[in-house]
Amino acid sequence: MTAPPAKLTPTPPIPKVGGWDNFQRKYAPYIFISPFFLLFFVFGLFPILFNAYLSVHEWQPGSGLGDMKFVGLRNFTDNLTDPTFWLSLKNTAILAVESGLPQHLIAIPLAFAINMGLKRAQSFITAIYFLPYITSVVAISVIFFTLFSWQYGVLNAALNSLHQIPILGVLFPADKINWLGERAFVQPSIAMVIVWRYVGWNMLLYLSGLQAIPGELYEAAAVDGATRSEQFRFITLPLLRPTIFLAVTLSLIGGFQLFEEPFILTNGGGGVGQAGLTTIMYMFRTYNAYSDAGLAAAMAWLLFIVIGLLTLVNNFAFGRSGTGNNEAAK
Amino acid sequence: MKIQRLFVAAALLSVSLAAAQKTTLTIGVFPDLDSVVKAALPGFNKLYPDIDVKINSLAYADHHNALTTALSTGKGANDVEAIDFGYVAKFAEGNGMTDLSKAPYNAGALASKFVGFTFPQATTQDGRIVAMPTDIGPGSMFYRTDLLAKAGVKPSQLNASWDSYITNGKKVVAANPGTFLIPDASEAAQIILRTGLKAGDGLYFDKSNKVLISPDNARFVKAFTVAKQIRDAKLDAKAGGAFSPEWTTAFQKGNLATEFSGAWLVGHMQNWLAKDFTGKWNAQNLPGNTFASWGGSFYGIPTQSANKDAAWKLVQYLTTNAAQQVLAFKTTGAFPALKAGQTDAVFNQGVVYLGNQKARLLWRTAAAKIQPLDVNKLDPIADQIVSDALGSVLDGSKDIPTALADAQRLVERRTR
Structure with missing residues (x-):
């Protein structure tokens, strides 16, 4: 941007024409790029700055903008001393792990299998796995409500009929399980929906990562007598590391911003013992039901700090080599 | 030619004057x-031929969100x-809504014309009246006559006291396998919380x-004890709040023996539930x-309105005109908040869905x-915290x- 290539290879001076040509040359690029920046300023930068401003004020969304009262850092200390805030953070972390780990543990081998084993049906199978990701959450929730329902659910009906099987039946519960209404089951149930929904997305990421691995490496390994699982262990996994880093980072951010699934599956209430209350849900509740915009804004910043720290840790864990850039450059 | 032009001009002028x-x-x-x-x-x-009214209708949640934004x-x-x-308390705080207790509205003088508990709902702690009540949801116990008859339980045995509700409820559930007495045990607690309050x-x-x-x-x-007894006796369907999927299914399958709700539930029951x-x-x-009471609706005038006089006329017509309140009841079943709106002959008629029972007299x-309840701006927070606490008691993870x-402790740390 600072050194246009024109300076390196001198060109004959441009004959001076009218101001319009000059104007075009100078400003047209800025005008062409302005739509993005205008939209970004209005819908990206402004909300962030306004949120920062809000976080040090006391304000109820129902009263005018003139009613804001400066309160300093009180909103932050209030959040940090609020047991429910910490509970929501704990829930979010548990849900992020419960839903995040299985996603990747399923997606990587799945992508490997699809990449290796399927040739013609590959895109079709990939599309099917990707389908949940583009389906509306509300539609998904309706389906899972009928699956999870305590009295009328498909899941309980299935478990119940499995329980009728002699001998093996002991392994399955005799009573109906209240999946979304019992403390112990709320989080796993929500996590299950998230895993189901995002496995396809992660698989797609890994698939593109796998396709970037040159086929000669596998051929060479095969010539050396490596089995499929050895190929996976010694070629696929190390070379997939940058993709894993990306996918895990995205899951981490997504997991900590979890809102839709737990909100709908607990009817917005957070479920028994607030086990399904995530931080974003609590933030929404603080703004929407408690009418405390400043407190909610401060909560958003605290969550931002948490996500930022975790991304740093993730970066550290996968090492700089994880991104594949530094060592390659050296 | 000139005269003609003058005539046209005059005609135009008069039209625009009328519009003004x-x-x-x-x-x-x-x-x-x-x-x-x-x-x-x-x-x-x-009554007011010079006021043109334009209706802007949005879905329930969208309407209240748009109003929040507009007031902000x-x-x-x-x-x-x-x-x-559910939103009155939220809009009552701040200064987005016109205080109708002041002149020229003087809504306070109208309070006695309405059912007693409605005005305190829209009155802030500092005495401002932010909205006028238009309809209410008087609560009652709905029950399945056939399920009760099978158990040989009379409705009067169910509603005599909370103890007899539980004792006789057990009989109803025992006689009708697969049914529940009530969608959720917490409903009983919420009702008991709303009764027996000291004035103020x-x-x-x-x-x-x-x-x-x-x-x-x-x-x-x-409140907590009764709810816990219901849960422990396995009488409730653990359906959570009204309109949850579990609640809806239980209703549609006919697996509920009783439900506590506002009179408006009949409309839902007969149409789809x-x-x-x-x-x-x-x-x-x-x-x-x-x-x-279960719910109710209000009309208010935002302070930013430029037509407050005309707006007040409309609000008065909608809320204090008895004929209009009766018309509203006949149109959608909105139960009049105005006492004079409850004396129409239609209240003596039976409700077809309820087997022609004259339930409207009961609701009146x-x-x-x-009981009127004084509202507090922290009510939504306390509400959430108390119902969480109740949830912990019901699933046995905490004692009362x-x-x-x-x-x-959680509510006290919010007060300052």
């Missing part, structure tokens, strides 16, 4: 209130806004903002001689007995004194 005299008023509503307002307009325009930014609100009961007390706070939630408060202890059970549901008063009497003490 006509005030255009906007009113923001949500379904079904939009049908009520639509039905009201012919009558309103007969000071722009874009309608001249009259419908506000559901709110649900969770007293007049001086002191938190009433405590292991020593008999009202809270009783329990269509197949026409004539099998009936209504009685809530157990233990208690009275409570019940409405008059509902601990849960109440924890809830008390």
Whole structure:
């Protein structure tokens, strides 16, 4: 941007024409790029700055903008001393792990299998796995409500009929399980929906990562007598590391911003013992039901700090080599 | 030629003058209130031909979100806004809504014309009246006559007291395998919390903002105890709140013996919720001689409105005109908040869905007995915390004194 290539290879001076040509040359690029920046300023930068401003004020969304009262850092200390805030953070972390780990543990081998084993049906199978990701959450929730329902659910009906099987039946519960209404089951149930929904997305990421691995490496390994699982262990996994880093980072951010699934599956209430209350849900509740915009804004910043720290840790864990850039450059 | 031009000019002038005299008023509503307002307009325009009313109807949640935004930014609100009961407290804080207790409105003088509990709902702690009540949801106990008959239980045995509700409820469930007495045990607690309050007390706070939630408060202890007894006797369907999927399915399958709700539930039951059970549901008063209300709607005037005079005329017409209140009841079943709206002959007619029971008379009497509750701006927070505490008691993870003490602490740290 600072050194246009024109300076390196001198060109004959441009004959001076009218101001319009000059104007075009100078400003047209800025005008062409302005739509993005205008939209970004209005819908990206402004909300962030306004949120920062809000976080040090006391304000109820129902009263005018003139009613804001400066309160300093009180909103932050209030959040940090609020047991429910910490509970929501704990829930979010548990849900992020419960839903995040299985996603990747399923997606990587799945992508490997699809990449290796399927040739013609590959895109079709990939599309099917990707389908949940583009389906509306509300539609998904309706389906899972009928699956999870305590009295009328498909899941309980299935478990119940499995329980009728002699001998093996002991392994399955005799009573109906209240999946979304019992403390112990709320989080796993929500996590299950998230895993189901995002496995396809992660698989797609890994698939593109796998396709970037040159086929000669596998051929060479095969010539050396490596089995499929050895190929996976010694070629696929190390070379997939940058993709894993990306996918895990995205899951981490997504997991900590979890809102839709737990909100709908607990009817917005957070479920028994607030086990399904995530931080974003609590933030929404603080703004929407408690009418405390400043407190909610401060909560958003605290969550931002948490996500930022975790991304740093993730970066550290996968090492700089994880991104594949530094060592390659050296 | 010239004369002709002059004539045209004069004609144009007179048209524009007439237009200038006509005030255009906007009113923001949500379904079904939009049908009520639509039905009201012919009558309103007969009285005020110079006021044009434009209805802006949005879905329930969208309407209230749009209103929040309009009040926050000071722009874009309608001249009259419908506000559901659940949102009144929220809009009462701040200065977005016109204080109707002041001149020229003097709404306070109208309070005696309305069912007693309605005005305190829209009155702030500092005495401002932010909205006028238009319809109410007097609560009653709905019950399945066939299920009760099979168990040989009379409705009067169910609602004599909370104890007899539980004892006889067990008989009903035992006689009808697969059914539940009530969708959720917490409903009983919510009703008990709303009864037996001292004058001037709110649900969770007293007049001086002191938190009433405590292991020593008999009202809270009783509410939690009764709910816990219902849960422990396995009488409830653990369906959570009304309109949850579990709640809906239980209704549609006909697996519920009783439900506590507002009179408006009949409309839902006959239209979609329990269509197949026409004539099998009936209504009685809530157990233990208690009275409570479920929801209700209000009309308010945002301070940013430029047509407050005309807006007030419309609000008055919608809320204080008896004929209009009766019309609203006939249009959508919105139960009049205006006492004079409850004397029409239609109240003596039987309700077809309820097997022609004259339930409206029951609701009218019940409405008059509902206790007024003083609202506090922290009510939504306390509400959430108390229902969480109740959830912990119901699933056995906390005992009642601990849960109440924890809830008390959580609410107290919010007061300052």
